Amino acid sequence: MTTSLTTKAAAVAAEPTGADRATAPRATTSRRRKRPPHTPLRPRPSIPLTLVTGLVLVYTLLPLVWLVINATKDQNGLLNSFGLWFADDVNFWDNITRTLTYDDGVFVRWLLNTLLYVVAGAGGATVLAVLGGYALAKYNFPGRKAVFAVVLGAVAIPGTALAVPTFLMFSNMGLTNTPWAVIIPSLISPFGLYLMWVFATEAVPTELLEAARIDGSGELRTFFRIALPLLMPGTVTVLLFSMVATWNNYFLPLIMIKDPDWYPLTLGLNAWNAQAQTAGGEAVFDLIVTGSLLTIVPIVVVFLLLQRFWQSGLAAGSVKE
Amino acid sequence: MGWGFIGPFVAVFGLVFLAPIGYALYLSVFRDRLIGGTSFVGLDNYGEALADSRFWEGLARVGLFLLVQVPIMLGIALLVALAIDSGRLYGKSFFRVAVFLPYAVPAVVASLIWGFIYGTRFGLVGNINETFGVTLPDPLSPSLVLAAIGNIVTWEFVGYNMLIFYSALKVVPRSLYEAAAIDGAGEWRIVASVKLPAIRSALVIATIFSIIGSFQLFNEPSILQKLAPNAITSDFTPNLYTYSLSFSGQQHNYAATVAIVMGVITAIIAYAVQLRGMRKG
Numbered sequence: 046m047t048t049s050l051t052t053k054a055a056a057v058a059a060e061p062t063g064a065d066r067a068t069a070p071r072a073t074t075s076r077r078r079k080r081p082p083h084t085p086l087r088p089r090p091s092i093p094l095t096l097v098t099g100l101v102l103v104y105t106l107l108p109l110v111w112l113v114i115n116a117t118k119d120q121n122g123l124l125n126s127f128g129l130w131f132a133d134d135v136n137f138w139d140n141i142t143r144t145l146t147y148d149d150g151v152f153v154r155w156l157l158n159t160l161l162y163v164v165a166g167a168g169g170a171t172v173l174a175v176l177g178g179y180a181l182a183k184y185n186f187p188g189r190k191a192v193f194a195v196v197l198g199a200v201a202i203p204g205t206a207l208a209v210p211t212f213l214m215f216s217n218m219g220l221t222n223t224p225w226a227v228i229i230p231s232l233i234s235p236f237g238l239y240l241m242w243v244f245a246t247e248a249v250p251t252e253l254l255e256a257a258r259i260d261g262s263g264e265l266r267t268f269f270r271i272a273l274p275l276l277m278p279g280t281v282t283v284l285l286f287s288m289v290a291t292w293n294n295y296f297l298p299l300i301m302i303k304d305p306d307w308y309p310l311t312l313g314l315n316a317w318n319a320q321a322q323t324a325g326g327e328a329v330f331d332l333i334v335t336g337s338l339l340t341i342v343p344i345v346v347v348f349l350l351l352q353r354f355w356q357s358g359l360a361a362g363s364v365k366e
Numbered sequence: 367m368g369w370g371f372i373g374p375f376v377a378v379f380g381l382v383f384l385a386p387i388g389y390a391l392y393l394s395v396f397r398d399r400l401i402g403g404t405s406f407v408g409l410d411n412y413g414e415a416l417a418d419s420r421f422w423e424g425l426a427r428v429g430l431f432l433l434v435q436v437p438i439m440l441g442i443a444l445l446v447a448l449a450i451d452s453g454r455l456y457g458k459s460f461f462r463v464a465v466f467l468p469y470a471v472p473a474v475v476a477s478l479i480w481g482f483i484y485g486t487r488f489g490l491v492g493n494i495n496e497t498f499g500v501t502l503p504d505p506l507s508p509s510l511v512l513a514a515i516g517n518i519v520t521w522e523f524v525g526y527n528m529l530i531f532y533s534a535l536k537v538v539p540r541s542l543y544e545a546a547a548i549d550g551a552g553e554w555r556i557v558a559s560v561k562l563p564a565i566r567s568a569l570v571i572a573t574i575f576s577i578i579g580s581f582q583l584f585n586e587p588s589i590l591q592k593l594a595p596n597a598i599t600s601d602f603t604p605n606l607y608t609y610s611l612s613f614s615g616q617q618h619n620y621a622a623t624v625a626i627v628m629g630v631i632t633a634i635i636a637y638a639v640q641l642r643g644m645r646k647g
Contacts, residue, residue: 091454098449098461101442105465105525108479111490115482127497128483128490177375184368192376199383206629209612209621210386210393230382238375264367293472295585300613311474315589318478322592334482337475348470352463356533 116140116338120331140335147332152339154306155313159292161224162309166231167287174234174283178241179272183249193242196235212300226301227309231291237283244279245272282354285347292344310340393622411623420601421624425631427512428603432580435516440572443524447531448557462532466525473522473585480518481506481593506594515586523579527572534568535561570643574636581632584609604628 111128119140122132144152180186181193211230212221220226249272257267273280295311302308305316317333320326348355397407415421446465450458468476483490484505491502505514538561546556562569584605591598591606600610604624612621 088452088454090456092456094449094452094454095456098446098455101446101524102461102464105468105521108476108483108521109467109471111483112475112479124488128493173375173378177372180368180371184371186368186372189368192372195384196379199379202383202387202629202633206390206625207383207386209608209618209625210390211382212612213393213618214386214389229378232378233375233382264370268371289470293470293474295472295474295589299588300609311472314478315474318481318589319592330482333478337478341471341475344470344472345467348467349463355466356529 112334112338112341116335118331118334120328123330123334136331140331141339144332144335144339147329151305152310152313152332152336155308155310156339158224158307159309159311162227162231162294162298163288163291165224165228167284167291169228169232170234170237170287170291171280171284173232174237174241174287175273175276175280177238178243178279179245179249179268179276181238181242182245183251183254183272196238199235208296208300215301221301222304222307224307227294227298227307230297231287231294234283234287234290237287240283240286241276241279244282245276248275248279278354281351285351285354288347289344310336314340390622390626393619394626396619398617398619411620412627414620415623415627418624420607421604421627424601424604424607425628428580428583431512431516431583432577434513435519436573436576436580438516439520439524440527440569440576442520443527443572444531444569446524446528447535448561450528450532451535451561452553462529466529468522468524469526471522474589476518476522477586477589480514480521481590484514484593506590506597508597511590511594511597515583515590518586519579519583523576527576530568530572531565534565538564566643570640573643574639577636577639578632581628581635 107129114129114131115123117135117137117140118126118132119134119136122134122136126132181189215221215226215229220229253271254267257271258264262270293311294309295315298307298309298312299315302312305313308316314333314336317329317336321328321330321333394411395406395408396404397411398404446461449455450461455461471479481489486492486495486502486504486506491505494500495502503510505511505517542560542564543556546560551559582605583603587598587602587606588609591602598606600614601607605628608621608624608628611617611624615621
């Protein structure tokens with residue numbers, strides 16, 4: 046029902062970026078070139094504009110600043126000091142130690158679960174997307190167009206429309222409450238497949254593959270020795286987006302996992318919050334705040350290190366997920 | 367040989383996309399009763415969903431959310447993208463990274479942080495009340511909670527949309543601006559007559575994905591529910607409703623029906639926006 050919508054959406058997404066796509070991985074070097082003199086088209090920086098746009102900057106950074114400041118407070122400081130300034134005593138390291146050791150170190154268990162879901166889920170999603178995108182870009186096989194149309198159509202289907210039936214199916218298969226229930230659905234990234242198709246079409250010259258075949262190289266060997274190295278920048282982009290999606294996933298584990306031993310960090314924090322809000326539950330607000338900070342630090346670091354990849358990814362895809 | 371490479375993707379795709387859709391359609395035409403067990407009821411569930419006021423109230427709520435939150439978020443995103451692209455900002459790469467940063471924050475953590483900030487007792491709102499001797503309205507009260515959620519969603523996705531617009535602006539040929547400037551067009555005129563038409567498809571795509579996202583609203587209200595149980599009911603959004611039908615109410619057949627109806631409505635509206643947005647002129 047939604048096939049024509051997204052095929053078209055994908056086509057227009059690709060259109061304005063077509064020229065930029067091939068050069069996207071090189072964007073960082075060109076940024077360093079010498080600044081040309083100011084002209085009407087390269088205007089002088091403006092202080093009023095910087096200040097006005099700075100309001101948005103304050104808005105986006107303020108909650109993160111709040112988080113960092115409040116991760117230094119104990120329960121008492123959290124309740125009795127001003128939110129945007131430090132309390133009298135700094136409990137940062139103590140908070141981290143207590144977050145990691147609370148309830149027999151359950152936070153560490155959640156962290157390891159999250160890592161498992163990210164490595165298996167996002168890693169697997171990237172492998173499937175790279176292989177599939179390469180096939181769509183470089184092979185002509187029966188059913189190719191159908192695969193393309195169906196997968197792109199799926200992008201428009203609300204994920205939650207699938208959640209209940211997927212849960213019931215997995216429940217019948219005995220997969221709920223196991224890591225598989227989170228990993229298997231994470232393996233499919235229609236956006237990743239689309240991105241790899243776009244990328245492989247441009248980055249891998251068909252003549253190169255032909256030449257390898259003439260030299261007697263098998264298809265698998267050609268893929269690993271010739272195509273894969275050329276596909277690396279696109280692969281990192283897909284991996285990055287899949288990692289963020291898996292690391293931040295809440296809805297899928299919420300329906301699939303009932304056993305706290307298999308919770309990812311997001312569900313664990315949510316459980317601590319539920320406990321703190323319940324009458325009689327131990328109020329662990331300081332652990333929730335510090336745990337939140339520990340949850341976002343790894344993903345923010347990955348983001349900052351791999352900046353150029355998400356930019357080229359959004360340029361080529363313009364797709365949420 | 368192509369199938370050898372795409373086979374694994376297609377197999378898993380069938381399992382986690384196509385099979386659940388088929389299963390949902392199958393579930394939606396049956397009904398499970400305590401007495402009598404499962405029986406085929408044709409389209410009865412659909413009739414019930416279309417007459418279900420709890421479903422429609424949730425839909426109206428996300429509709430209102432969509433009409434207010436999406437234009438604000440996309441408007442801010444567009445202004446920031448234009449500001450960065452204009453080359454007139456000090457520290458423009460810092461702007462780009464810092465505004466995008468919230469996208470890396472999980473919805474759970476974003477909702478928890480904002481939930482703390484909203485608190486009137488010991489949150490930032492409470493701090494301000496105490497320090498300045500004022501009484502700000504409670505963001506988690508029933509009348510304001512939708513706006514409070516809208517703020518969280520805006521915070522999470524404004525940078526993401528900004529980057530989509532910025533990426534689209536970056537590939538507009540600079541010679542177009544030169545030509546317009548020679549014709550005497552001012553900066554705002556260039557924005558309205560050159561830049562915006564040039565990134566039209568990016569605007570349409572961002573709008574479509576924001577519409578889909580609004581209709582699927584679940585994470586933020588689901589987490590804030592613990593802080594504001596009276597303001598956020600179990601049928602606050604269609605997705606929360608589906609979730610509670612299925613997991614608290616065990617009404618799997620009806621939940622699958624509501625999910626399908628919601629999916630069809632989302633697709634129709636997204637498609638209508640697509641058609642309108644892509645029309646020339």
